[in-house]
Amino acid sequence: MSPPTPAAPGGHDAFDLLATMVAVVHRDGRCLFANAAFENVMGLSRRHVRRRDWFDWFVEPELLRETVAAVARNEFSTSRLDAHLKRPVAAHAEPLLVHVIVNQMEDPDVTLVELIEIEQQTRQDREERAHEQVEANKELIRNLAHEIKNPLGGIRGAAQLLQMEVASKSLSEYAQVIIKEADRLQALVDRLLAPHRRPHLVSDVNIHEVCERVRALILAEFPRGLTIQRDYDISIPDFRGDREQLIQAVLNIAHNAAQALSERMTAADARIVLRTRVARQVTLGKQRFRLALELHVEDNGPGIAASILDRIFYPLVSGREGGSGLGLTLAQTFVSQHHGTIDCESVPGRTLFKITIPLP
Structure with a gap:
């Protein structure tokens, strides 16, 4: 016995x-x-x-x-x-x-x-690397902006003086091209610096209001052939955060998804899913949280090329011709300012971005 x-x-x-x-x-x-x-x-x-x-x-x-x-x-x-x-x-x-x-x-x-x-250990290591990447991105952007802005101002000023001095119309047009390109680069630098300049405006945030705003904006731009499904856990409580930053972060991800779905829109079977869930006992940045929000943005597009999948949050890395490569960098920065993380999984036919933010 x-x-x-x-x-x-x-x-x-x-x-x-x-x-x-x-x-x-x-x-x-x-x-x-x-x-x-x-x-x-x-x-x-x-x-x-x-x-x-x-x-x-x-x-x-x-x-x-x-x-x-x-x-x-x-x-x-x-x-x-x-x-x-x-x-x-x-x-x-x-x-x-x-x-x-x-x-x-x-x-x-x-x-x-x-x-x-x-x-789980691999995920924690990945989150730690992502946090280090965000900090490295900030330093890179500040240094890059400083190195670009000073000579850029001189180039634009010299082009303006040149335009006033030259009599030839063709030379004046060349000077105007220099001015416009200098302005375009200045706008790029301003976009890079924007999330680090503006204050963090904290208020009560309802994540489903954020999702509905993003859904409305995407459907207004892509009205045909695209379905955006809601899969919400309505029990998720409000939390303190910057509503506009979170809207921009989710919008950047959803907009990238919509642009990747152009072929499926033609076939009228393009789909994006906005899904919210509660995760329990989550570790984010070496800190333990009893509850956390998980927001999934999932699409049925062609997927992200494997060659850039591990670099998609780096500044100026884009998988789309003509893309600025800033959307996901800014999304990661905004989520990081809420002590959260973004993960991405992608295979042909399914790409999933998961935003995780601690809840009170």
Whole structure:
């Protein structure tokens, strides 16, 4: 007869605040505690998880069983390995690849096991790189603007003086071309600097009002052959932010999507989906948030070329002929000012931009 399973040890409520899966496991395989993240990933209650041998939740449990036993025997104070976690509720889903960290606890027969989704770690690394990229973009833009503006003013002034001095009409036209091109470059510099110059105007923002404004603007410009579907979670609360910046960020993404759908508009099956969801226990920029908004802008266009997919948020990178390459850079800057992130996934027939912003 097996010994009775003891009650879950107390003092572990704080583990429910973590994004990573945490379990307290006896060396014989009994699960004494599983946190909320473990429940969410498994799609099962922690009571259900504790009913069976904890190692049975893994595709190849023997190495993990041996590792837990070795840590419990004090052969190691901590140990790490990779494993595949079964997801019983999502029967069609592939096992989840996780990085397992096994640590000792005060009870020599009990270990603390943390499971980190490999994909989650990759995402966090990507978010950190994106934040560094935003800061690098700011510095690049400031330096670029400084280096361009000073000589640009001199070129324009010299062209104006030249235009007043020359008698030849053709030479005067050439001077006018110089002036117009200098003005175009000045406008480009101003657009680059705009998000860093204007103040951050904070007020209560309803994300669905933002989406509806963007939807109306896109349909006004592309009235035929395009459907913009709404898929809203109306329970999402208002949050503090700059409404105009968020409208511009979402508009830039949706406008790019609409322009990429020109061929499908001709066939009258172009589609953009605006989707809102709530994400729980989200880490953004190394900070933990209990709730976050996820806004998806999805289209059924040809997709983004793989050669530029990892650079689409860089200034002046565009996948469309005639594009300025500033729309997504500005969108990323505006979302970053709300402590959020933008991710992109793209394959032919489906491109998805996901904006994540913390909620109160």
